[in-house]
Amino acid sequence: DAGVTQSPTHLIKTRGQQVTLRCSPKSGHDTVSWYQQALGQGPQFIFQYYEEEERQRGNFPDRFSGHQFPNYSSELNVNALLLGDSALYLCASSFRTSGYYEQYFGPGTRLTVT
Amino acid sequence: GQQVMQIPQYQHVQEGEDFTTYCNSSTTLSNIQWYKQRPGGHPVFLIQLVKSGEVKKQKRLTFQFGEAKKNSSLHITATQTTDVGTYFCADQERGGSEKLVFGKGTKLTVNP
Numbered sequence: 554d555a556g557v558t559q560s561p562t563h564l565i566k567t568r569g570q571q572v573t574l575r576c577s578p579k580s581g582h583d584t585v586s587w588y589q590q591a592l593g594q595g596p597q598f599i600f601q602y603y604e605e606e607e608r609q610r611g612n613f614p615d616r617f618s619g620h621q622f623p624n625y626s627s628e629l630n631v632n633a634l635l636l637g638d639s640a641l642y643l644c645a646s647s648f649r650t651s652g653y654y655e656q657y658f659g660p661g662t663r664l665t666v667t
Numbered sequence: 668g669q670q671v672m673q674i675p676q677y678q679h680v681q682e683g684e685d686f687t688t689y690c691n692s693s694t695t696l697s698n699i700q701w702y703k704q705r706p707g708g709h710p711v712f713l714i715q716l717v718k719s720g721e722v723k724k725q726k727r728l729t730f731q732f733g734e735a736k737k738n739s740s741l742h743i744t745a746t747q748t749t750d751v752g753t754y755f756c757a758d759q760e761r762g763g764s765e766k767l768v769f770g771k772g773t774k775l776t777v778n779p
Contacts, residue, residue: 586766595673595755595769596710609766643709645767655700655712656767 555580557646557659565665566634574629574662578646585627586656587619590641602627603649631664639666669694671758673770681778686746688773690739690756698759699732699739700767705752713741715759748777 558577566572578585584603588596598611602621621627625646631638641663645656672691680686690699698717702710714723716732716739723730729742743750753774757767 588767593771595757595771596767598766598768601766611766654765655715657712658702658709661709 557644557657559642559644559659559662561662562660563663563665565667567667568634568636570634571630571632572634572664574631574642574644574664575626576629576644576646576659577626578644579657582646582648582657583625584647584649585621585625586645586647587627587629588643588645588658589613590643590661592640596643599629634666636666639664669758669760669768671696671756671768671770673756673773675773676771677774677776679776679778680746682748683745686743686750686775688741688754688756688775690741690770692737692758694737696732696736696739696758700757700759701730701739701741702755702757702769703752704755704772708752710755743775746775746777748779751775751777 557579560575586601587599589599590596599613599617600610601608605621616632618630641661643661644659647654647656674689700715701713703713704710714730719736720734721732727744731740753772755769755772757769759765759767
């Protein structure tokens with residue numbers, strides 16, 4: 554049973570460029586959340602996708618956008634990259650129920666903006 | 668907005684010593700999840716606490732949720748080198764997306 558996978562593992566971009574990160578959720582999971590983890594900090598919620606719609610958004614600008622596909626995989630897009638966007642981007646998947654649930658994190662994509 | 672404070676930021680112990688990290692909030696926490704992140708790794712779910720005063724144990728790890736649901740703790744008895752990593756608490760919002768609000772974590776190093 555494959556866990557959460559993310560690609561690429563590492564990425565180097567220049568200020569002003571655009572980037573797309575990809576995530577495949579754990580088998581059986583239908584919800585994908587994206588988090589940004591700066592060095593030495595806890596992960597910060599960017600947004601969550603369920604049924605191909607953005608359900609909730611954290612305190613991130615519109616430069617951050619996403620998408621969920623019918624197979625539940627997801628993409629995170631960041632436009633007009635800033636130096637401050639350098640971070641580990643984590644995807645977490647879960648199965649949406651009416652109760653509480655644990656989230657399974659992928660290995661992350663390390664983005665460096667120069 | 669919702670904030671979760673975690674202390675200490677760093678903790679260095681000798682192997683065999685105990686370790687405790689604390690998670691606090693000025694507002695009532697919905698439910699607390701604890702994660703461990705090894706150096707260079709990603710957060711891995713450890714446990715979830717939902718009820719006021721709840722205590723759960725996993726081998727050498729003991730998790731507590733405060734009576735007022737404003738604090739939580741993780742205690743490790745007799746640390747081992749395999750316990751090295753950063754321990755995060757996260758409050759999971761109820762309703763909507765159930766997003767996680769993470770503390771800044773406690774980085775544990777263990778001297779063999």
